[in-house]
Amino acid sequence: MSRTKRIERPMPQVAxxxxxxxxxxxxxxxxxxxxxxxxxxVLGLTVPLTLRSMASVPTTPASPVVTRFAPSPTGxxxxxxxxxxxxxxxxxxxxxxxxxxxxxxxxxxxSSIESARGIxxxxxxxxxxxxxxxxxxxxxxxxxxxxxxxxxxxxxxRVHLYDAYIExxxxxxxxxxAFDTPEELEAxxxxxxxxxxTFRYDRTNATRIPLAERLDRMRSGTPHVVRLLAPREEVVxxxxxxxxxxxxxGELDDxxxxxxxxxxxxxxxVVIDDELMGVTHVxxxxxxxxNTPRHVALQHALRRLxxxxxxxxxxxxxxxxxxxxxxxxxxxxxxxxAARAALKAAxxxxxxxxxxxxxxxxxxxxxxxxxxxxxxxxxxEAAARIAARFNATLPEIEVADFRANGYxxxxxxxxxxxxxxxxxMKLPDGKDLEKFDAAFLAxxxxxxxxxxxxxxxxxxxxxxxxGDALAALPVEEFASxxxxxxLEHQPTLSAxxxxxDASVRSPRWDWLAxxxxxxAKTLAxxxxxxxxxxxxxxxxxxxxxxxxxxxxxxxxxxLSLLGDFAARLGALESFEPAxxxxxxxxxxxxxxxxxxxxxxxxxRVAVAGVAVSPPLGETLAALGREASMxxxxxxxxxxxxxx
RNA sequence: GGCCCCGUCGUCUAGCCUGGUCCAGGACACAUCCCUUUCACGGAUGCGACAUGGGUUCGAAUCCCAUCGGGGUCACCA
Numbered sequence: 001m002s003r004t005k006r007i008e009r010p011m012p013q014v015a016x017x018x019x020x021x022x023x024x025x026x027x028x029x030x031x032x033x034x035x036x037x038x039x040x041x042v043l044g045l046t047v048p049l050t051l052r053s054m055a056s057v058p059t060t061p062a063s064p065v066v067t068r069f070a071p072s073p074t075g076x077x078x079x080x081x082x083x084x085x086x087x088x089x090x091x092x093x094x095x096x097x098x099x100x101x102x103x104x105x106x107x108x109x110x111s112s113i114e115s116a117r118g119i120x121x122x123x124x125x126x127x128x129x130x131x132x133x134x135x136x137x138x139x140x141x142x143x144x145x146x147x148x149x150x151x152x153x154x155x156x157x158r159v160h161l162y163d164a165y166i167e168x169x170x171x172x173x174x175x176x177x178a179f180d181t182p183e184e185l186e187a188x189x190x191x192x193x194x195x196x197x198t199f200r201y202d203r204t205n206a207t208r209i210p211l212a213e214r215l216d217r218m219r220s221g222t223p224h225v226v227r228l229l230a231p232r233e234e235v236v237x238x239x240x241x242x243x244x245x246x247x248x249x250g251e252l253d254d255x256x257x258x259x260x261x262x263x264x265x266x267x268x269x270v271v272i273d274d275e276l277m278g279v280t281h282v283x284x285x286x287x288x289x290x291n292t293p294r295h296v297a298l299q300h301a302l303r304r305l306x307x308x309x310x311x312x313x314x315x316x317x318x319x320x321x322x323x324x325x326x327x328x329x330x331x332x333x334x335x336x337x338a339a340r341a342a343l344k345a346a347x348x349x350x351x352x353x354x355x356x357x358x359x360x361x362x363x364x365x366x367x368x369x370x371x372x373x374x375x376x377x378x379x380x381e382a383a384a385r386i387a388a389r390f391n392a393t394l395p396e397i398e399v400a401d402f403r404a405n406g407y408x409x410x411x412x413x414x415x416x417x418x419x420x421x422x423x424x425m426k427l428p429d430g431k432d433l434e435k436f437d438a439a440f441l442a443x444x445x446x447x448x449x450x451x452x453x454x455x456x457x458x459x460x461x462x463x464x465x466x467g468d469a470l471a472a473l474p475v476e477e478f479a480s481x482x483x484x485x486x487l488e489h490q491p492t493l494s495a496x497x498x499x500x501d502a503s504v505r506s507p508r509w510d511w512l513a514x515x516x517x518x519x520a521k522t523l524a525x526x527x528x529x530x531x532x533x534x535x536x537x538x539x540x541x542x543x544x545x546x547x548x549x550x551x552x553x554x555x556x557x558x559l560s561l562l563g564d565f566a567a568r569l570g571a572l573e574s575f576e577p578a579x580x581x582x583x584x585x586x587x588x589x590x591x592x593x594x595x596x597x598x599x600x601x602x603x604r605v606a607v608a609g610v611a612v613s614p615p616l617g618e619t620l621a622a623l624g625r626e627a628s629m630x631x632x633x634x635x636x637x638x639x640x641x642x643x
Numbered sequence: 644g645g646c647c648c649c650g651u652c653g654u655c656u657a658g659c660c661u662g663g664u665c666c667a668g669g670a671c672a673c674a675u676c677c678c679u680u681u682c683a684c685g686g687a688u689g690c691g692a693c694a695u696g697g698g699u700u701c702g703a704a705u706c707c708c709a710u711c712g713g714g715g716u717c718a719c720c721a
Contacts, residue, residue, distance in 0.1 A: 106720090198645045198646080225719050245647065265720085287715055321715075455655065461671040464671055597680050610681090612681050
């Protein structure tokens with residue numbers, strides 16, 4: 001990184017709109033730009049304050065910071081969106097401000113209320129609570145609400161507001177209706193791009209029609225869009241992360257404000273809503289940087305209908321993008337891609353596997369599977385079922401995916417915080433501080449420490465964080481969370497141990513939970529070391545090489561040890577981890593074995609089929625007396641003749 | 644292609660603003676060793692980067708320029 005360091009703009013007492021007038025403003029601007037020569041002098045004043053002295057200015061509680069997260073409800077919450085929400089939330093919390101959730105559902109074809117609800121669930125699950133926005137009940141508390149009366153928070157319900165502003169813009173000749181058809185536009189665009197030019201909307205046609213006639217046609221219901229009369233001057237975006245970004249005159253064209261269906265475009269709705277909702281700081285991904293001059297131009301063109309005041313420009317902070325490890329975009333299509341790859345591989349290996357057969361296996365429509373295989377569609381439903389059919393794992397892209405795979409919200413929040421932000425603090429031992437919780441983030445988040453370089457989403461590191469978070473949980477807590485996870489995703493396992501409710505568990509469950517925990521990075525993975533539980537007591541699949549090595553070698557030494565052990569275990573009074581472990585230890589000592597290996601490995605092969613299992617006390621105790629004895633006896637019987 | 648942003652270990656990053664303390668620190672991953680009844684956990688050690696080229700300077704990861712590379716964006720999607 002070679003950028004100059006930015007000083008965070010919103011010193012509490014001057015937080016607010018970037019160009020709102022006020023006594024604190026020049027200081028805010030100057031400090032925000034400290035270190036950037038171009039901005040050292042503001043309003044003709046060189047501000048003598050040093051960073052250090054500014055930092056010591058006391059915080060005023062009446063800080064008016066307002067941030068918002070504004071997803072469009074067209075699917076689940078993307079992990080990148082979760083980071084945006086997290087940072088917006090943290091910034092508001094850090095400054096004692098408000099965090100708004102607004103649903104941008106102006107794309108009528110793709111938006112759904114279910115998606116909106118799912119997004120709220122995911123946010124709440126992550127612990128990102130919104131002060132204003134749609135109401136949502138999470139446990140005992142209700143999130144959202146509208147104390148300042150700035151709602152509604154679904155844009156589709158705000159159309160009358162957008163229309164009023166459109167009217168004003170058109171009446172004041174700052175925007176105009178245009179009657180081109182999509183086909184005409186497409187043709188123009190193609191003509192320009194074919195000769196490698198840059199297409200910009202040509203307003204001459206639309207503006208040649210006299211104003212009165214345009215208004216007439218517009219009001220008479222002729223299909224039209226409304227476009228902004230873009231300014232012919234330079235537009236500067238002041239970004240708290242990237243500094244000033246300049247767009248030369250003529251770069252902006254007359255973009256659409258209102259679509260032919262009467263709904264506002266994203267650009268128009270954001271600007272209106274951010275102003276009306278009093279949003280002071282806009283934190284969003286860098287892909288929006290090039291949208292920002294449009295928003296700034298719009299703000300310059302608009303005045304509030306209620307007060308007549310000009311629109312204010314919020315402080316912008318564009319954060320780096322998050323990519324896959326191979327630097328492709330993290331997209332839900334990755335899931336379809338992975339499932340398709342699994343399907344193709346299977347079809348290549350086995351000629352009997354056809355789309356039709358998969359359709360009947362998975363209960364999907366044949367046409368859907370056919371299309372999916374040919375990449376004609378990227379159905380998530382098909383991806384999920386096909387992956388399940390072939391035991392393939394799909395990449396985690398959305399918060400719901402991580403949730404389903406047994407990640408803890410705390411680990412996700414911690415990991416996400418480090419993607420594009422860093423507290424820049426050292427631990428007493430000199431190592432970087434990188435493990436922290438949401439409360440720490442809320443207390444320490446700052447714009448100035450947002451990075452500029454795009455990040456790769458390293459699932460392996462996330463898994464490590466999650467494993468640590470799992471390990472840090474109190475034993476009880478882990479046991480119940482794992483039970484809850486199994487009840488939902490791995491019911492055969494919980495059923496086998498008689499667990500039907502995460503809060504009322506058996507001792508056997510908790511013994512297993514304890515040993516499984518250090519072996520797992522996720523709740524889903526925790527079931528792996530417990531897989532031996534699921535085996536059929538009467539049909540343990542023995543690993544031949546392990547049998548040879550641990551039971552049959554040295555003239556069946558392991559097997560005879562096993563026979564002896566089985567007799568002793570059968571007589572053991574208390575079938576719990578500690579007594580079992582003591583029994584094994586005593587026997588090792590009595591037999592004069594060099595260590596526990598020969599006995600322990602023999603037992604493992606007998607009860608698990610392989611010489612790998614969690615510690616034996618817990619393994620046998622979790623299995624229970626009956627199953628343990630059955631497995632032991634059966635193994636003895638199976639290999640006695642092989643000696 | 645136009646415009647815009649970015650460029651420190653494989654990855655996330657600290658350091659950059661205020662040039663020397665940096666033959667660049669941490670974490671994840673990887674390797675080796677120790678611990679050990681297996682698998683894990685844990686502990687120790689190691690491997691590993693300032694994109695390139697100029698310039699400024701006594702001195703540059705840090706300042707300037709160029710080149711190269713990566714990314715974003717150019718919709719009646721958001």
